[in-house]
Amino acid sequence: MKVGVVGTGGMGNAHARQYHKMSEVELGYYERNLGRGETFRQNWGAHLCNSIEELLDWADVIDVCLPTDAHPEFAHRVIEAGKPLFLEKPIARTVDAAQAIVDAAKAANVPLMIGHVVRYFPEFALARQMVQSGSVGKPAAIRTRRGGPAPTGSSGWFMDHSRSGGVLLDLAIHDFDWLQWTFGDVKFLYSRSVGATTGHGPDYALTTLTFESGAVAHVEATWMDPGGFRTYFDIAGSEGLLEFDSKKTPALKTVTTESSSYEPSLAPFDDPYFLELSAFLASVQTGSPVPITGEDGLVALKIALAALESAKTGKVVTL
Numbered sequence: 001m002k003v004g005v006v007g008t009g010g011m012g013n014a015h016a017r018q019y020h021k022m023s024e025v026e027l028g029y030y031e032r033n034l035g036r037g038e039t040f041r042q043n044w045g046a047h048l049c050n051s052i053e054e055l056l057d058w059a060d061v062i063d064v065c066l067p068t069d070a071h072p073e074f075a076h077r078v079i080e081a082g083k084p085l086f087l088e089k090p091i092a093r094t095v096d097a098a099q100a101i102v103d104a105a106k107a108a109n110v111p112l113m114i115g116h117v118v119r120y121f122p123e124f125a126l127a128r129q130m131v132q133s134g135s136v137g138k139p140a141a142i143r144t145r146r147g148g149p150a151p152t153g154s155s156g157w158f159m160d161h162s163r164s165g166g167v168l169l170d171l172a173i174h175d176f177d178w179l180q181w182t183f184g185d186v187k188f189l190y191s192r193s194v195g196a197t198t199g200h201g202p203d204y205a206l207t208t209l210t211f212e213s214g215a216v217a218h219v220e221a222t223w224m225d226p227g228g229f230r231t232y233f234d235i236a237g238s239e240g241l242l243e244f245d246s247k248k249t250p251a252l253k254t255v256t257t258e259s260s261s262y263e264p265s266l267a268p269f270d271d272p273y274f275l276e277l278s279a280f281l282a283s284v285q286t287g288s289p290v291p292i293t294g295e296d297g298l299v300a301l302k303i304a305l306a307a308l309e310s311a312k313t314g315k316v317v318t319l
Ligand SMILES: NC(=O)c1ccc[n+]([C@@H]2O[C@H](COP(=O)([O-])OP(=O)(O)OC[C@H]3O[C@@H](n4cnc5c(N)ncnc54)[C@H](O)[C@@H]3O)[C@@H](O)[C@H]2O)c1
Pocket: 006, 007, 008, 009, 010, 011, 012, 030, 031, 032, 033, 036, 065, 066, 067, 068, 070, 088, 089, 090, 115, 116, 117, 152, 153, 154, 155, 157, 170
């Protein structure tokens, strides 16, 4: 299968690392930054395409790893060409743009999957399973925390919130998606964020969600933690508590004079990004529905944008 990656920055490389493990995948790419593209070609032995048109001619499926505000333009190009589309989260920067992508994919009968990869992180997947099988009884209170240092990205686009949506749209959306998937629809929310007033730069946000079920969650997201990337959740219910802290799970730490990093604690084929992209390709090959749809991406986006609105206005927003 020929997979065409658009954008060879952070996520383009993260995805290529996974495709590289799949013997049936031939990788191609289109990237407007020639230097970054050349490094990608050398690292992954990928086939260079000099334009999106060339990539659409060459590839069987397309994987869009572009800055969020560029998703709509390229998603529509892919859908018009009739190629199955994997699109990184968030689906788009606005509800109208996201809805147009979902509608276009449906009208053209093109498979569309959104990269809400947290559903494939083992602790998050298992916690959902345990909640659904009644392990904690009736869920009452959930806390999540996600974040690390501010992402740089190419040309600093993350720090321009008109492009990235700040920490609520770019980071907390992972938890909004997982929470909605696990605990059902959100009724209303209230959010405070640093970025709501600045509109640029590092950001921190705290959002309180009330679910239709009556459960309450608070979701913390930060780009202001220089201590390294960390995820945390706890779920309290009538029968008990589940807790996870990525900083407390055993992983091999390597430290040099320049940096320190944790070795992955998962086997290569259990990597969440591997599972996510394999699931997409399997759906395309078998014609079965994709596991995370455009509609799922739209629901998560609506929660994140409602949080952004609440953070700006200081008011509770009903969904
Ligand atoms: N699922 C996750 O865990 C996760 C993590 C980080 C980022 N993301 C999402 O992935 C997407 C990409 O983020 P990133 O961190 O890879 O950004 P990035 O800035 O590192 O990479 C974007 C790449 O796209 C290229 N590009 C930009 N505009 C282009 C155009 N018009 N034509 C061709 N190439 C173009 C840039 O040169 C750059 O190489 C974003 O939507 C982001 O929210 C997801």
